[in-house]
Amino acid sequence: MTALEKEVARLTEENETVTAERDSLSEEVVSLNSATASTVSSTPSELFDETENIPSSDSSTTPEFYDNCSAAQAAGAAPVYAGDPGYGPHLDRDGDGVRCEY
CATH class of the missing domain: 1.20.5 (Single alpha-helices involved in coiled-coils or other helix-helix interfaces)
Incomplete structure (x- = not known):
């Protein structure tokens, strides 16, 4: 026992x-x-509009910054980090320095 x-x-x-x-x-x-x-x-809701302004499929040029996360994703650039081409602070949902993270 x-x-x-x-x-x-x-x-x-x-x-x-x-x-x-x-x-x-x-x-x-x-x-x-x-x-x-x-x-x-x-966070202002207008920053979350990810459905418009998707750039053309011409990947030879990188925009100064992507208009929205759909554009970054369509260009194959998501997630976008500070210092990356196409980076824009308006893409950061949670303020952690990583833009368009899914």
Whole structure:
């Protein structure tokens, strides 16, 4: 019986550890979702228009910046990073320096 009691004690301790870790991760998810929601809701909606002004398929020239993320994606340039040709701060949804990330 002692071997079984030791195994039960070990499994009970492991269960408590996993439960605490799960609870911590759940709190982190809630926090991240809240931060994401506030970032998205504070961004002007006109910056998200990704359906118009797609450039022609002529890839020999890179525009000064892409009009929207659809244009960058059509040119095969998405995601666009600061310093890349076609970079424009209006393309960044979450302000992290990476534009047109999907």
